[in-house]
Amino acid sequence: MPDRADGPIEIEIRNLGGIESLSTSIPSGVTILAGANATNRTSFLRSVAAALGASDAAISLKTDAESGSVTLSFDGQKATREFSQSGGTVHRRGDPLSDAPPLVDTYVSIFATNPARSTIRNGGTGLREVLMRGVDTDAIDAEIQSLKSEQADLEAQLAEIERAQGRLPDKRERRAELADELAETEETIATVEDTIEAYRASEAEIEAAEEYLSTLEETRNKLRQVEREIEETERTRDTLVEERATLEGELESLSVSADRRADLSDRKGALESEIDALESTIAELSDIISHNQSILEDADALDVLGTDDEVVGQLDPSSSTVRCWTCGSEVDRETIESRIETMEAIRAEKNETLQEKRAERESVAEKLAAIEQNQTERERLKRELRETESAIEAEDRSLSELRDRASGLREEVSDLQEQVSETAELRDSDLPEAYERLNRLQHERGQLETRLERVESELTDLEATADQKETVSADLEQVRADLEAARGRVDRIERELIEEFNEQMADLIDLLGYENLSRVWIERLVDGQTTFEIHVVRDTVAGTVYEDTLSTLSESEREIVGIVVALSGYLVHDVKETVPLVLFDSVEAIDAERLAAMLEYVGQKVPYVLTALLPEQADAIDEQTIQAPAFEP
Incomplete structure (x- = not known):
C-alpha cells in the first residue's frame, strides 16, 4: 500500500472548459466522478491535469471569459495554473505541481488520447519511447560521451x-x-x-x-x-x-564544409517555419475545441458516487440537442462530441509532431554552434601558424x-x-x-x-x-567504472520497466479473469538499437497455449494493457514522489466488474485516484462493493 496523505486535495476551478466556478475536494483513495456525457466531467479532469503540470493543450479558457484558473491544495502544497486572454492570445502561467509535462501527459492523465493507451491501440509501436519518457536519455548519452572522451585521454596518457x-x-x-x-x-x-x-x-x-x-x-x-x-x-x-x-594537422582536422553549414542553417530556418505553423494550428484547434466544449458544458456541478442527485442535475443539460454556434441550426450532441474527440486526437498528434520538430531544431542549433566554435578555433590556429612561420x-x-x-x-x-x-x-x-x-x-x-x-x-x-x-x-x-555505470543505467531502468509491466499484467490477468488470455508480456530486444516487443499468449480449449497479437485483443483487454503501460512508467520513474494523483477518463470499454477490480488494484499503488464514469458504471461498481470516498462539490 502506498503512503497516504493526511488530508484531502482541495480543488478550485474558475472559467475553465465548461466550468464557470467550482470548489470541491477529494480524499485519498479512489474517487469516482459520476455523470452523463456533457456534464463537465472532462473539463474537471483536464483542469486538475493542468494544475498537476500537463501540457498547455490540456485545458482552455471558457469561451466567454477573459481569465480563469485552477488551484490544488494538499499537505501544505499548493499548485496553480492561471489563464488569461488578450488580443486573441491565451497566456498561461502559474506554478503547477510538476515541471515535466510529458510525464504528466503520459503517466498521470490516463485519458483517451494518453500516449500509453494510444501505442497499445496502434499495435505497440513506439512502446519503448513511451515507457522511457521518464528518463533523460540525452543527458545520459552526453555523460557517456564525456566519459568516453575522458577515458580516451587517460588511456593515451x-x-x-x-x-x-x-x-x-x-x-x-x-x-x-x-x-x-x-x-x-x-x-x-x-x-x-x-x-x-x-x-x-x-x-x-x-x-x-x-x-x-x-x-x-x-x-x-x-x-x-x-x-x-x-x-x-x-x-x-x-x-x-x-x-x-x-x-x-589540427587545422586540417577542424575543416568544415561551407555547404554543410549552409545546409544546417537552411534546415534550421525550415524547422522554425514548421514549428510556427504547428504552434498556430494547435492554438487554433485548442480555441475551437474549447468553444465547442463550452457549448455542450454549460452547467457547473459534478456528481460522484454517494452525492446528491441535485448536483448531477445541475451539470446535466436537459436537452439532447444544441444550437450550432456557426450556423444556428440544431445539432445532435453526439455529433459535436464526436467532432471534439476527433479534433482532440488531431491536436495531440500535432503536439507530438511539434515536440519532435523542436527537438530536431535544438539538434541542428547545437551542430551550428559546434561549427561556429570550430571556426573560432581555426582562426586561432591560423594565427599561431603564422606566428610559427615567422619564427x-x-x-x-x-x-x-x-x-x-x-x-x-x-x-x-x-x-x-x-x-x-x-x-x-x-x-x-x-x-x-x-x-x-x-x-x-x-x-x-x-x-x-x-x-x-x-x-x-x-x-x-x-x-x-x-x-x-x-x-x-x-x-x-574510476572513469571506466563511471562509464560502465552510466551505460548500465538505461539498461537497468529498461529492465525495471519491463519487470514492473510483466508483474502488473500477470496480476491483472489473474484478477480480472479474461477468458483464454494466458499472458501479456514485454520482451527487450537489443540488436543495434533497443526495442520493446509486446507478446500476447492465449489458451486453447484443449489446454495448450499459442502466441497471438494485440490486434486480436478485445477493446477492454487493449485498454487494460495501455493502462498498465502508463502505471508501470508512473511507478518506475517515481512520479508519485511529485504527483500523488492519477486521473482516468474514457474507460467505458471496460465492464463494470473488471473496472472495479482494476481501480481497487491501482488504488493500492497510488495515493489518489480520480476517475470519470457514466452513472450506470458507477452504480454497477457500487454493487460490486467498491467503497469510493464521498465527492463533495
Missing part, C-alpha cells in the same frame, strides 16, 4: 607513460656511456696538459710558438662558440617545424648568418694552422701537435657535456612521466 617506462633503461644506459666517455676524455686532456707543461722548460720554443698558437686557440674558441650557436639554432628551428606540422623564417636568417661566420672562422683557422706549420722554431717540436690535440679534446669534452646534459634532462622528464602511472591508472579505473 597511460600509453605515453608506458612508452616512457620502456625508454628508461636505454636512456640510463646511454647516460652511463656518455659519463664514461667524458671521464676518459678528461683523463686524456689531463695527460696532454702535462705534456704541454713539460715543454715549458724550453722558453724560446714556447715564446716562438705561443703567438701563433694563442691566436689559433682564440679563433678556434670563436669557431666552437659559433658551432654551438648553430646547433642550438637548428634544434630551435626543428622544434618550430614540429609545432608547425602539429598546427597544420621559422627568423631562425633561418640566424642560421644563414651563423654559417657564414663559421665559414669565415674556418678559413682563419686554416690560415693560422699553415703559419704555425711553417714556423721554423716549431717545425722540430711536438708542441703544436700537443696544442692541436688538446684543442680537439676540449671540443670533444664540450660536445660530450652537452649530450650528457641533454640525456639527463630527457631522463628526468621520462622519470617524472613514469611516476604518474599510479595516479593515471587510478583515474582511468
